[in-house]
Amino acid sequence: MMNIEQIYRDADAFLEGHFKLSSGNHSQFYLQSAKVLERPDVAAKLAEELAKSIRTAGIDVDTVCSPALGGILAGYELARALGVRFIFTERVEGTMSLRRGFAVEKGEKIIVCEDIITTGGSALESAKCVESSGAEVVAYAALANRGFCKRKGSDKTAKPECKLPSDLPFFALEDFEFEIYDPKDCPLCKNGSEAIKPGSRGN
Ligand code: ZN
Numbered sequence: 001m002m003n004i005e006q007i008y009r010d011a012d013a014f015l016e017g018h019f020k021l022s023s024g025n026h027s028q029f030y031l032q033s034a035k036v037l038e039r040p041d042v043a044a045k046l047a048e049e050l051a052k053s054i055r056t057a058g059i060d061v062d063t064v065c066s067p068a069l070g071g072i073l074a075g076y077e078l079a080r081a082l083g084v085r086f087i088f089t090e091r092v093e094g095t096m097s098l099r100r101g102f103a104v105e106k107g108e109k110i111i112v113c114e115d116i117i118t119t120g121g122s123a124l125e126s127a128k129c130v131e132s133s134g135a136e137v138v139a140y141a142a143l144a145n146r147g148f149c150k151r152k153g154s155d156k157t158a159k160p161e162c163k164l165p166s167d168l169p170f171f172a173l174e175d176f177e178f179e180i181y182d183p184k185d186c187p188l189c190k191n192g193s194e195a196i197k198p199g200s201r202g203n
Contacts, residue, residue, distance in 0.1 A: 002045070002046070002049055002173065004046070004143070004144065004173045004174035005174060005176070007036060007042060007046070008031060008036055008144075011035045011036045011038075011039065011042065012032075012035050013031060013032045013033060013034075013035035013036045014029070014031060014032075015029065015030040015031070015032055015198060016028060016029055017030070017196070018188040018189075018193045018194065018195045018196065019195060019196060019197070019198050020183075020195040020196060020197050020198075021180065021198075023118075023180075024183070025180040025181060025182060025183070026180065026181045026182075026183055026186040026188060026189065026195045027178050027179065027180045027181065028178065028179070028188060029176075029178040030198045031116055031144055031146075031176060032198060033070070033074070033115035033116055033143060033144065034070075034073075034115075036143070037073040037074065037077075037115065040077075043073060043074070043077045044077055044080070044081070046074075046077070046143050046173060047074065047077035047078045047080065047081040048081045049173055050078055050081070050141055050143065050171055050172075050173055051078060051081035051082045053152070053153070053171050054082065054111065054139065054141065054171055055082070057139075057152065057169060057171070059111070059138055059139050059169065060109055060138070061082060061084055061109050061110065061111045061138060061139070062084055062085070062108045062109045062110065063079070063084055063085050063086070063087060063104065063108055063109070063110045063111075063135075064076075064078050064079035064082065064084060064085075064086050064087075064110070064111050064112075064113050064141075065086075065087050065088065065089060065104075065110050065111070065112050065113070065126055065127075065130055066086070066088045066089075066112070066113050066114065066126065067088065067089050067090070067096065067112075067114065067122040067123060067125065067126040068088045068089065068090040068091075069090075070114065070115050070116070070122075071088070071113055071114040071115055071122070071123070071126075072088050073115065074113055074114065074115040074142070074143050075088065075113035075114075078111070078113050078141060079113075082111075087102040087104070087130075088102070089125070089126040089129045089130070096122075096125040096126055096128070096129040097129060098129060098130070098133065103133065104130050104133045104134065104135035105134065105135070106133075106134035106135070107134065107135070107136060108130075108134075108135040108136065109135075109136050109138045110127075110130050110135050110136065110137050110138065111137075111138060111139045111140070111141050112126050112127045112130075112137055112139075112140050112141070113140075113141040113142065114140075114141070114142040114143075115142065115143055115144070116142055116143065116144045116145075116146060116176075117140070117142040117144070117145050117146060117148075117149055117164070117170070117172060118146040118148060119148050119149070119161045119162055119163050120140065120148070120149050120162060120163045120164040120170075121163050123140055123142075123163075123164065124163045124164060124165075127140075137168065138168065139168055139169045139170070139171060140164050140168060140169070140170040140171070141170070141171040141172065142170075142171075142172045143172065143173050143174075144172060144173065144174055144175075144176050145170070145172035145174065145175050145176065146175075146176055146177070146178070147159070147175050147176065147177030147178075148161045148162045149162040149163075149164045149170055150162070150166075150170065151170050151171065151172040151175065152169045152170060152171050152172075154175060156175065183195070
């Protein structure tokens with residue numbers, strides 16, 4: 001088994017500090033998957049591991065689809081590992097859409113892939129987008145699971161915040177469960193430090 005946390009740490013993708021998340025909450029830790037994926041050889045290895053669990057589960061898939069921008073590299077490598085095609089959805093005026101000539105066929109079996117699944121909101125929007133064109137989403141996948149959703153093989157249960165449908169398998173390499181804090185009750189703020197947006201100061 002791969003040590004996913006170590007791979008993230010080695011790539012300086014496992015950040016420790018005081019971070020302001022896109023949700024507005026604060027956390028001591030942050031996963032910067034782009035740092036893992038800047039090494040194509042590492043990305044390929046991770047995707048191959050993910051593909052292995054999908055194949056083992058007997059999931060039949062025609063296409064991998066990712067929500068832009070975060071999911072694209074992970075999804076592309078997963079598609080390569082599975083030997084299927086890759087498309088992505090992107091927001092157009094807030095609505096997840098297929099552009100650039102991408103199309104799906106009726107009944108086309110799709111895995112929606114992200115780099116990290118937190119609550120799965122973007123992945124679900126991506127799924128709804130391809131389903132509205134008649135495709136069938138058969139599974140979800142991500143390199144890392146932030147612990148709100150239940151990944152296949154884990155004995156944990158999904159938290160109410162998880163937006164992924166419970167009747168479809170969700171494949172991920174690792175659970176990374178970090179405490180998140182409402183800024184009002186954040187112990188790091190109470191210690192006097194200032195939360196920063198990940199990526200804003202060279203991290
Ligand atoms: Zn804080």
